[in-house]
Amino acid sequence: RQKRYPLPPGPKGLPIIGNARDIPKSFPWYTYDRWSREYNSEIIYLRLVGTDVIVINSAKAANELLNKRSTIYSDREHMTMLLDLVGWGGRNFAFAHYGDLWRAHRRLFHQYFHPGAVPAYHAKSTLEVRRLLPRLLSHPDDFMQSIRTMTGAIILGITFGMELQPENDPFVALAEEALHAMAQVGNVGSYIVDYLPWLQYLPSWAPGAAFKRQAAKWNKIVLEMYEKPFQTIKQALARGDAPPSILTSMLETLDPEEDNAARESDMRHVTGTAYTAGADTTVSSLGTFILAMLLHPEVQQRAQEEIDRVVGSDRFPEYDDRDSLPYVTAIMKETLRWRQVTPLAVPHRLRVDDEYNGYHLPAGSVVVGNSWAMLHDEERYPNPDLFDPTRFLTPDVELDPDAPGPELAAFGFGRRICPGRYFAMDSMWIAMAHILATVNIEKAVDDAGNILEPSGEYTSGLISYPVPFQVAFKPRSSAASALIQGGTPLA
Numbered sequence: 001r002q003k004r005y006p007l008p009p010g011p012k013g014l015p016i017i018g019n020a021r022d023i024p025k026s027f028p029w030y031t032y033d034r035w036s037r038e039y040n041s042e043i044i045y046l047r048l049v050g051t052d053v054i055v056i057n058s059a060k061a062a063n064e065l066l067n068k069r070s071t072i073y074s075d076r077e078h079m080t081m082l083l084d085l086v087g088w089g090g091r092n093f094a095f096a097h098y099g100d101l102w103r104a105h106r107r108l109f110h111q112y113f114h115p116g117a118v119p120a121y122h123a124k125s126t127l128e129v130r131r132l133l134p135r136l137l138s139h140p141d142d143f144m145q146s147i148r149t150m151t152g153a154i155i156l157g158i159t160f161g162m163e164l165q166p167e168n169d170p171f172v173a174l175a176e177e178a179l180h181a182m183a184q185v186g187n188v189g190s191y192i193v194d195y196l197p198w199l200q201y202l203p204s205w206a207p208g209a210a211f212k213r214q215a216a217k218w219n220k221i222v223l224e225m226y227e228k229p230f231q232t233i234k235q236a237l238a239r240g241d242a243p244p245s246i247l248t249s250m251l252e253t254l255d256p257e258e259d260n261a262a263r264e265s266d267m268r269h270v271t272g273t274a275y276t277a278g279a280d281t282t283v284s285s286l287g288t289f290i291l292a293m294l295l296h297p298e299v300q301q302r303a304q305e306e307i308d309r310v311v312g313s314d315r316f317p318e319y320d321d322r323d324s325l326p327y328v329t330a331i332m333k334e335t336l337r338w339r340q341v342t343p344l345a346v347p348h349r350l351r352v353d354d355e356y357n358g359y360h361l362p363a364g365s366v367v368v369g370n371s372w373a374m375l376h377d378e379e380r381y382p383n384p385d386l387f388d389p390t391r392f393l394t395p396d397v398e399l400d401p402d403a404p405g406p407e408l409a410a411f412g413f414g415r416r417i418c419p420g421r422y423f424a425m426d427s428m429w430i431a432m433a434h435i436l437a438t439v440n441i442e443k444a445v446d447d448a449g450n451i452l453e454p455s456g457e458y459t460s461g462l463i464s465y466p467v468p469f470q471v472a473f474k475p476r477s478s479a480a481s482a483l484i485q486g487g488t489p490l491a
């Protein structure tokens with residue numbers, strides 16, 4: 001019956017390759033948004049070398065399809081290179097098909113990252129942010145790397161109880177290599193084997209099988225990334241000297257009398273996945289925060305006034321101050337809305353034929369939620385390109401319960417929505433409150449006295465980062481200097 005409906009509108013495309021040439025290689029989210037206006041439709045249809053693609057550009061359609069009908073919209077596209085050859089399949093549930101393995105991993109993950117669980121990680125986030133502050137002052141040119149070290153230290157600390165080595169930590173190096181491999185193969189279509197899966201059976205020595213030799217190298221790294229920390233902590237636990245962590249608390253639920261191979265495998269993969277999914281995403285959002293503060297000194301100043309009034313200047317803000325610092329919370333929300341970490345979220349896959357607004361949506365379609373378009377919808381967010389935290393506040397500076405928050409789209413949708421979001425937002429908040437309380441974020445000046453303007457540009461890709469820019473961090477006062485240099489006191 002549904003097949004009688006037309007497909008959603010979209011650019012016409014060519015035979016065989018379909019719309020491959022219509023989709024820009026960089027920043028496709030702007031083009032998708034424009035097409036929605038040109039075709040006067042919240043959803044757009046594209047065809048990519050045999051694959052149906054549905055792009056959803058409105059929060060309303062995303063809610064109707066990806067949230068309300070999530071039983072049929074929660075699968076992922078199968079990427080042979082990434083999953084079967086490089087070895088993320090069965091390990092990283094972010095890419096898993098909607099099935100038993102995904103369910104088991106997601107359930108286990110949720111036990112440690114639901115809203116009631118994440119306050120247990122505030123102390124580690126706080127400690128690492130306090131370690132970050134002196135580094136911002138001493139290495140301003142390297143601030144993104146310092147933030148990356150901080151987010152890595154927080155995640156590795158809470159999942160494995162590890163303390164990072166200040167330079168060249170071997171596990172971080174391994175994880176970075178694995179993430180690099182993921183970035184190379186994570187886009188459907190980067191490798192021809194994604195379209196022609198039988199090519200994976202070519203012998204590695206065959207002409208044209210260089211991809212298999214490359215995949216075998218990456219596969220070893222991915223395997224090691226999951227295996228190494230797991231075995232290290234398991235052995236430490238057996239010796240009785242493992243610091244408490246998510247992994248130790250998982251392992252302690254095992255009954256030594258039973259065969260634990262399957263449950264251990266879930267634990268290994270869920271803890272390894274936390275780092276790969278959580279470290280880079282938070283780096284991007286904090287990079288955006290620094291950029292926004294640089295471009296909007298008036299926002300920075302207003303947040304500092306709020307902190308000074310509530311917290312004073314002789315102590316750091318604590319997470320418990322959050323209810324009294326609504327403007328800081330509004331900055332966090334606006335950071336997630338203004339520039340998305342993942343402007344196209346992560347594509348879902350529709351399992352069966354469906355229909356929406358009189359259009360036919362074919363089974364097997366890749367469904368892309370254009371988070372950027374949803375969070376720049378002029379009706380919901382007037383003047384959407386402006387960084388304006390007051391959109392989330394009432395006139396008497398309370399958080400406005402009716403203001404549509406960035407959670408609407410910034411963390412994806414339905415049953416696949418980011419399960420790390422509570423932890424992510426809490427650690428972002430802690431970092432932002434500390435930075436605002438103690439340092440002024442200012443434009444850098446070169447040796448000749450010229451002010452260095454940030455370009456404000458972003459990289460394109462699954463995760464989008466601000467293009468590197470220079471910034472000057474200055475202690476706000478002698479009291480702030482004393483706090484920053486005074487070690488890492490925790491209340």
Ligand code: HEM
Pocket residue numbers: 093094095096106109113273274275277278279281282285341342345346347348410411412413414415416417418419420421423424
């Ligand atoms: C600002 C930070 C973050 C942003 C913007 C973000 C965004 C996202 C998005 C858009 C998705 C895909 C959702 C979908 O398919 O609809 C996702 C999935 C996921 N995220 Fe996050 N994330 C962030 C931080 C984190 C952190 C800190 C963790 C771990 C501690 C994490 C763990 C995951 C996992 C495991 C998935 C896969 C979920 C699944 O496929 O079922 N994320 N995230």
